[in-house]
Amino acid sequence: MSNYPKMTITYAGHDMIADKKPLIFTKVVLGDGQLAPGQRIEELTAPIAARMEVPLSFGQKQSNGQVKLRFSISNAALDEGFFVREVTVYAK
16 A cells, blocks of 8 residues: 655645535546646646546545545556656545
């Protein structure tokens, strides 16, 4: 099982949180993009190089203002492997 560092919330994500409506996490998109010089994660509205979309299998609110999400990845449908450098979580 992979563990990734703390996620960075984009400006669009902060806007959704500021609306004070319940967030419904919908999917995860994995990619292999890398930030260009001067590019900031907070300003992104989509993955830099999306490679795979996966459904969420579990979501649980934590007591510290965080959410634990779980999803499973299979490479069975891939024609070519890639290094997962981007984990993009979508919500509505």
